[in-house]
Amino acid sequence: MIQTPGQGLTFQKIAPATASAAMTPTIHRTTRTHRFIPPDPSGSDAAQTGRAARVRTYRASASGAVAGRPYADDMSEDAGRAVIADLSRIPNPDAIDRTAFVELGGVEQFVSIRGRSAANPVLIVCHGGPALPSLPSSWIWQRAVEDYFTVVNYDQRASGKSAGSVTEGMDLRVDRYVDDLEELIAWVQDELGVRKVGVLGHSWGTILGLTLAERRPDLLWAYIGVGQVISGPENEAESFGFAMRSAIADQNRQAIAELQGLGDYPGTEPLTMDRIVTCRRWAQYYGGLSAYRSDFAYFTESQELSPYYTDSDLSLIGVGQRATMPQVLPALLGFDARDRTAFEVPMLQFLGRHDWTTPTGPVARWLEHVTAPATHVVWFENSAHLCMFEEPGKFVVSLVTHALPHAAAE
Template identity: 30%
Template sequence: MKNKLGRSIYLTEYVMINGIEQFLFHSGTDYDHPVMLFLHGGPGSAESLLAQAFQEKWEELYTVVHWDQRGAGKTLMKNPDKLPTAELMLQDLFEVIQHLKKKYSKNKIVLLGHSWGSVLGTLFIRKYPDEVDYYIGVGQVISMVENEQVGYNKVRELIMQADDRKSLKKLDSVGEYPGSKVTFDKEFLKKVNKVRKLQGKYGLGMKMDMSIWFTVFKSPIFKWSDIIAFMKISKANGEVHKFLGDYDLRDEPSVFEVPIYYILGGKDWQTPYVIAQKYLDEIEAPNNKITILPNAGHMTMMDQPELFFDALREIYDMENSGAEMTELVQ
């Protein structure tokens, strides 16, 4: 693996986590920087292969670690029969954090959760608040059912405004959507695929076009086996999909012990920013802030990398200034 940018921290490793070897990709410029653990989406969609497209400037602030979760990417290929549940992944995450704290001599780490990773990250900070400095949610999931309802209504609205009869016919063919509960069976996956394609057409969701694959192929850690892992996502993550079906963050208390920040795409209707925006107004946390990036969709950090970094730096400065004030008082 070539270290083209000459990073002082640049390595991959398999670590024994919760009984299986799991993949980590580290990149950074200074061992004194805070450690950020990136929790990818999906479940099963390892984003370590996309890191070079958005995180170079992040490493001015953080040592960034990507973890291919159980049931995803290189960890899945290493352990094809060790499949995830939500509870197992929380245990995995706890052990990954212990490994990072020890490796970098840190008391706590920073968590960034994208899409499904925002579910895992939020569950984790509820259960283990003492392990995390602060949490950053991107494509933050509040309710799976409401996500799909709001996203469906928005694309229908735009199709009607455009008098796009061809797209309206495709949307009508989906039938009732999503129903009272999201069930990730073959019928629903066919429906969601149609909805996602139309959302992509109208700039409301993530487009799985060739540009994404070109980014994947150019990754310094890409192997052809990663394509095989991608093809196994649905089957490998069946139990987590069941958990997600009726997931609603509002079913739990709205009090957190960890500062919470959201960086959301103003054109993200796959995990609609309007739902997360309303939720953040209702919670109690030591600190919280929301930044909505214009013209950014579900892949917020790739759609608007400069604006995303500005938001990240603002969060970093807010947290760091607090730490500096504490040191001065002591």
């Protein structure tokens, strides 16, 4: 998976054809037909293996039984999904678990509402990508959050289940996405009877969340940025620098040659998809997306076990990405919030110490000038861009410790 720094541009990762002898981790060279996949550098057809060849097998214990219940010899992907679906149920009578298609900006968008108690404060998750919905993989980290918050996930226009309503010429301006979020909040206020909500933006979603926090502080009890985007150009430069330093230290001749081939990056040349993909490939190979990992199949493949998405739903992710990228990319690369520092809503930042997908340097410099009713930064020392997956315990504790009091104060 390749994600541009600060923009969250997402593709399936293809491992480099060769790596240095000093760093040769196991790479899962598998893809999904529903993803937009950059060319395999090796040119090997092995990288295009189908889903059927990749069904995971979970072996039973040597005894073949636990508490008198025999294990099957293996568990199919469908059976695994059924187990997760049962685990994810919220059976207590005070819980809320609803889904609906809601018209936002004239476009039907899929919304999920889940929480242990409908009386808990509302937290809206504004997903990254763009066009990479958070709901399919939310089962990994969100269940504990649902004990304290009513969590709202929505598939943004042209994303996930909402991609079924993609039309030619659809409005994909950043301001339109922010207007959708504002309309979603109005709908949630009416449906759940709340006055304010929290917004948690991740990666690309931080552009929308930050803009809303500046525009409509009256709607929010707090804004939480995870993998915050502040300056697209600065992110590109810092991510490239990390990739080159890592490749030189690793004596990785292929990586050095490919990165040098980008010239003065990002420079004045157009930031084409190929240039971005090359930079992201190596930054993330050296742990810039998931700390200490060159491979992050656990993230991309977690969607395959989602109790909330069918295979047909998953196929819409690629549809949304193909519709979104050509129109959204220029606005993403030009995003610059360095001068937007005055806010009237509590501002929280959750930052992965090893994040080189949305590098933390621009965020830290920006925070020195931010004024808000309250500010707080949580550093995830063992995370990169995916701290809710990499340190899920610390993630929920941080939300309860630093975000929940702002909700309670309303």
